[in-house]
Amino acid sequence: MSLLSLLFGEKKKTAAVAKERLQLIIAREHGSAARGADFLPELQRELIAVISKYVSVNPDDIKVHLEKQDNYEVLEVNIVLPETKG
C-alpha cells in the first residue's frame, strides 16, 4: 500500500466483492439445477406418455424434480396413481 493511499484512505477492494457475489450466484444456479436440466420438461412429457399406456393418470399427478445436494444430484419423480376401484 502506498503512502498516498494510506493518507487518503484505501479504495474499497471491489474484486473481493465480485468474488463473493459470484460464489453465491454460481452456487445458486447450480442448486436450482439450471445447469443441464433443461431436459426435465421433456422427461416429464415422455413419462406421462409411457405411464398413460398402462394406467390413466392425470398429467398434473406426475412431478419431476431435480435437486443438487453437496456432490450429487437427486432426480425425484413423483407419480400419484389413481385409486383402484373396487
Place this chain on the structure above:
Amino acid sequence: MTRVVVVTSGKGGVGKTTTSAAFASGLALRGYKTAVIDFDVGLRNLDLIMGCERRVVYDFVNVINGEAKLTQALIKDKNCENLFVLPASQTRDKDALTEEGVEKVIKELEHLGYDYIVCDSPAGIERGAVMALTFADEAIITTNPEVSSVRDSDRILGILQSKSRRSAEGREPVKEHLLVTRYSPKRVEDGEMLSYKDVQELLRVPLIGVIPESESVLHASNQGTPAIHLKGTDVSEAYVDVVARFLGEERPLRFVNYERPGLMKRLFGGK
C-alpha cells in the same frame, strides 16, 4: 486422430476469435495440420483477424448446403503452411448450421488428415454456440476476470456437459481448459480485478493460461495478423505458452505479476 477444440465463452467480446486465431496458428507453427472454423454465422470476423477476408469465395454454409466443396471453401493461411480457414457465412438464417451438416464437414476434415480442428464459437448459448461445441473433444473456456464473463462461462460449462456428443453418448467428457484473457496484473494487485486464481477457484476448470490485456492485440487485428505472430510481445509469448501446455508441456505462468516501480527506481530511473 483428429482432435476438435472449441473456443467458447458464453459472453461476447471476451477474446474468442483473437484466441482461436492465435491458438490455431500456434498449433500450425508446431507442425500440426490445422483448420480453424468460424461458427459465427451472420457476423463473420475470423477472416479479418486471420487477414484472409479478400480471399473468401465460399463459406461454411455453402459447404453444408452442397453449393461448394470443402476444399474449395478452405482458405490457406498466409503465415502458416499447414493452416486453413473456413469462414462463416454472412447469411442471416440462424438455422443454416445443421447438426448433420457440421458433422459432415468435421468428418471430411478428419478424412483429409487434419490433426486439429479449432471451432471459434459465437457468443451466447443459442444454436451457433451449441453447434460449435457439439463435436468438441476439448474446450477452451475463454473468460475475462469480470463478473458477467465468469457467470457466463459457468453457464457454457453446463451446456458443454449436457449438449456435447461426448456427453450425449456417455463417452469420456470434453476436456475443459480455462483461459483467462485481457488480464491486468496491476488492476489485480490494486484489488480492482479478480485474479486468475479467483476465476479458477470459481469455475473449477484447469487453467491453461493467462493472456494479458495489451495494445498489441489491436495492432494485430488492424493488420490481419494473429497476435501470436507479433514476436516479442507479451500476448504472443503468452499464446505460445498456451499452445505448449495444450500439447502437454510444462510452462510456468508469465505476465501475471505486477512489479510496482519501487521508490528508488522512480527516483533514479532504470529499467
